[in-house]
Amino acid sequence: MKTYTLYTCAGQLQLHQGRKGVQVPVVVLNRREQVMEPAELILWSRLCWRFRDREQLRRDFETAAEQLTPPDEEKGAFDGLLCRLMTRGLVMAGEGDSQVDALYDLLCNLYVTPIDNSFFGRLTSYARLASAHRVPAASAKRLLRKDRPTEQERRILALTRQAMLSTAELVKCEEADARDVSDSGKLLDALYYDDATTCYNIAHLMRQSPKRDAVVLAVSNLYLRKQILFQRVCL
Structure with a gap:
């Protein structure tokens, strides 16, 4: 195979x-x-x-x-x-x-960090490029165009602006239909509300989740469109 x-x-x-x-x-x-x-x-x-x-x-x-x-x-x-x-x-x-x-x-073990997608942030990026190189009008238009995430992608961005979450943890939040992880108590309730899930096995358990593929696709597309970066908490 x-x-x-x-x-x-x-x-x-x-x-x-x-x-x-x-x-x-x-x-x-x-x-x-x-x-x-x-x-x-x-x-x-x-x-x-x-x-x-x-x-x-x-x-x-x-x-x-x-x-x-x-x-x-x-x-x-x-x-x-x-x-x-x-x-x-x-x-x-x-x-x-x-x-x-x-x-x-x-x-699964990478933490998702959203990138500033405000118009000012995009304009600043364009200004930096323009100061170093001549930027074609078509490239400037693409850079300044606002990203249009799907509903699934918007949920991921909203969660990752509240807390640092790995892709596996985002799958778990989707399973629990969690939208508010703005403090430690709410985060623990969203991730570890059952007796089976721990911080050591969550990546393994979410491998079989029916929500896995949708979250992986959304995270991947956000990354390819330069809307997020990946971080590692433990090296």
Whole structure:
């Protein structure tokens, strides 16, 4: 039986002021700054707002590395770089007998962080791009256009603005029809209202939930449309 493996990344890329005013790219993961080497940053960025299998990721990385560095220097380093980033918790993998199973395995323990989708936030992003490059009108229109989430996606965004929730916990909230997790008591009632579920087994239990696929699809689509980021609480 064929097994699917998918990869993505966690954390948020930021530019910090380094020595002599040089901007240094770092990835902030669980409030910790992770300094990236150029090759690591290339590989990590190939997974930002993307899901890739290993061969897709290798091709994307090698194409980018050819443009930015001597190709012989970076192509042979792919396996080692991927292993290093996974060890640091910056890249994750999920496996399953189907694409949806692999996606759930990938996302179940990742925490969903919504991105500011206000018009001011989108306008600021456009201004930053425009200051560095000439942005075509069509690109500006796409960037400034307000995202239109589905009802399922709106529920996920509303929950994740109240509390830090993993994808497995979002499935549990959907099972319980929970809409208010604004304090610790309400959060515990939504997630652990039965005797079977614990913080250690929730990802395993939600694998068989009838709500799983709808939540996984919604989380995946929000991520692909750059509406959320993933974080890891424990490394």
